[in-house]
Amino acid sequence: MFQANKRIPMQHRESVADGLMAIVGEFTLPIIKKNVDDIILATEDEIIETTKLIWEQMKIIVEPSCALTLASVIANKERFKGQKVVLLLTGGNVDLVALPWQKVGKD
Numbered sequence: 001m002f003q004a005n006k007r008i009p010m011q012h013r014e015s016v017a018d019g020l021m022a023i024v025g026e027f028t029l030p031i032i033k034k035n036v037d038d039i040i041l042a043t044e045d046e047i048i049e050t051t052k053l054i055w056e057q058m059k060i061i062v063e064p065s066c067a068l069t070l071a072s073v074i075a076n077k078e079r080f081k082g083q084k085v086v087l088l089l090t091g092g093n094v095d096l097v098a099l100p101w102q103k104v105g106k107d
Helices: 028-035 044-058 064-075
Strands: none
Touching: 044 064
């Protein structure tokens, strides 16, 4: 969507970061185009590993949708080398019975 410079309908996909599965609105896209330089991505595995890292190392309960920000920075660390980076960690809407890293390799 961002690189295409237009709204693109997405097929439903399963994602550990399901909190980010919203469709960008027609009024939102021009704001994004005006104020955002780039959008960087992370894989499902990177999101899961980073969620676990935040839980274990920072002792903060976050949902995978939140961990995506740090996962993207870690996956692109050379891009951010020597820069100050601010990430907002929010969202504790997590099913403690079904932690995403417990599912890895069980499919």
